Amino acid sequence: MNLEFNLSLAQDAKILKIFDARARVICALILAISISRLDFNLNNLIYAAIVPLILLIFAPVPKILAHLNLAGIFMLALMTLSFKDFNSGFIAGVIMLLKLNFISIIFLDFIAAMGIKKFYAALYYLKLNNKLRVLIILTLRGIFILINRFICALRAAKLRANNINSLKLRLKIFACILGMSLIKSAARADKINTAMLLRSGGEKFNLQGFNQAEILTWRTCDSLLILAALIYALILNYA
Amino acid sequence: MHISEGVLSTQVLIAGWAASGVGVYIGLKKLEPDKIARTALVASAFFLASLIHFKLGPSSAHLTLIAPAGLLLGWQVFPAVLAALFLQAILFNFGGFLVLGANLFIMAAPGLAAYLIFKKLIINNENKFAVVYAFIAGALAVLLAALLAGAALAMSNHEFINIAKILFAANLPLALIEGIITALLISWLKRAAPEFLA
Numbered sequence: 001m002n003l004e005f006n007l008s009l010a011q012d013a014k015i016l017k018i019f020d021a022r023a024r025v026i027c028a029l030i031l032a033i034s035i036s037r038l039d040f041n042l043n044n045l046i047y048a049a050i051v052p053l054i055l056l057i058f059a060p061v062p063k064i065l066a067h068l069n070l071a072g073i074f075m076l077a078l079m080t081l082s083f084k085d086f087n088s089g090f091i092a093g094v095i096m097l098l099k100l101n102f103i104s105i106i107f108l109d110f111i112a113a114m115g116i117k118k119f120y121a122a123l124y125y126l127k128l129n130n131k132l133r134v135l136i137i138l139t140l141r142g143i144f145i146l147i148n149r150f151i152c153a154l155r156a157a158k159l160r161a162n163n164i165n166s167l168k169l170r171l172k173i174f175a176c177i178l179g180m181s182l183i184k185s186a187a188r189a190d191k192i193n194t195a196m197l198l199r200s201g202g203e204k205f206n207l208q209g210f211n212q213a214e215i216l217t218w219r220t221c222d223s224l225l226i227l228a229a230l231i232y233a234l235i236l237n238y239a
Numbered sequence: 240m241h242i243s244e245g246v247l248s249t250q251v252l253i254a255g256w257a258a259s260g261v262g263v264y265i266g267l268k269k270l271e272p273d274k275i276a277r278t279a280l281v282a283s284a285f286f287l288a289s290l291i292h293f294k295l296g297p298s299s300a301h302l303t304l305i306a307p308a309g310l311l312l313g314w315q316v317f318p319a320v321l322a323a324l325f326l327q328a329i330l331f332n333f334g335g336f337l338v339l340g341a342n343l344f345i346m347a348a349p350g351l352a353a354y355l356i357f358k359k360l361i362i363n364n365e366n367k368f369a370v371v372y373a374f375i376a377g378a379l380a381v382l383l384a385a386l387l388a389g390a391a392l393a394m395s396n397h398e399f400i401n402i403a404k405i406l407f408a409a410n411l412p413l414a415l416i417e418g419i420i421t422a423l424l425i426s427w428l429k430r431a432a433p434e435f436l437a
Contacts, residue, residue, distance in 0.1 A: 029337075033249075037249045075246065079398075079402065082401035089398070099245025100244050102245070107335060132267060135278060135279050136322045136325060138276055139280075139326060142284070143286055145280075181287075182281060182428070185284045192276040193276050196276070
């Protein structure tokens with residue numbers, strides 16, 4: 001049993017850093033939806049390649065794209081072999097692969113690269129549901145709290161019995177580790193609850209402690225970015 | 240079980256977001272503020288457990304743990320899985336943001352089904368029978384998720400039907416393993432921490 005935890009955060013491009021996090025989220029959604037809406041037509045996708053290619057020049061994401069393309073190439077092979085007509089399956093697969101790359105580049109550069117702190121601020125200012133926002137941030141926190149516990153538990157299991165060939169036994173160990181982690185998580189959650197209650201004065205449970213997002217300021221360039229994305233999307237889909 | 244970006248049609252993406260939106264709305268309505276931390280930590284435990292790879296003969300597999308998450312979280316499985324998938328998209332670039340709605344429904348709806356059908360049966364029965372119900376819940380949840388993923392693919396393009404069949408067949412061994420894990424976990428929790436299931 002191995003735990004694979006390889007963070008693959010994209011690097012934030014200098015050219016995108018000047019824009020407000022909200023503008024970046026909205027722009028990414030407009031561009032991705034417009035590319036996703038395109039028909040299975042190769043001509044359309046050549047025009048759709050413009051923005052992702054420009055983004056690739058300023059913010060290269062080769063390693064992550066290689067990982068994504070492994071799944072994409074597997075899907076391409078499946079489509080080529082499973083469609084009634086071999087050629088149409090291959091063309092549809094290539095178009096799917098291109099769409100996957102274009103949309104992924106847009107989301108990686110516009111959203112994932114800005115980091116969790118800015119993204120949290122964007123969610124806060126975009127008025128995402130309070131409970132959902134707190135749940136996302138606490139889940140992220142929980143992942144970093146529990147990761148070491150999981151690694152220790154797996155290491156302990158390996159030290160006790162390195163060569164376990166029986167699948168049943170491996171599954172039993174896994175269930176045990178998961179069960180223990182759940183119980184310890186619940187205990188940890190109770191402590192977090194108490195801390196949150198104390199911060200709010202101990203009378204009423206509120207989520208005020210989570211309303212400390214980074215201050216964002218909307219400028220003219222942000223409006224222009226969204227306008228440009230809208231024009232590009234309209235040309236792509238209707239011209 | 241993740242569907243990548245660029246595969247599903249716009250209609251299916253919208254349907255996925257709409258269906259998931261309803262689930263997330265109800266889940267958040269039922270989520271009391273003092274239960275947020277517990278839901279988040281349970282979600283992160285499942286998130287990490289699903290990253291553990293098992294050696295299965297020459298290859299390896301990682302589990303989805305849909306049914307245990309559903310059985311422990313109930314309706315809150317929708318916001319919890321949303322948070323987990325969302326973080327997966329940001330931290331590991333699995334799945335994607337546009338396809339998040341469809342992926343969320345594929346993963347959370349079977350968990351909710353496991354909760355609605357099997358939760359009472361597991362609580363009210365003795366350990367022996369509860370383990371059997373947990374096994375069925377675990378296996379069925381994976382098969383239902385594979386069925387939903389296949390349906391989403393087939394609705395996007397009728398030529399995807401063959402891929403949907405392959406996807407379903409590929410998930411049969413995983414369903415068996417998930418069933419065993421769910422049964423072992425429920426048996427463990429029933430003995431060690433029965434209040435966790437209440």
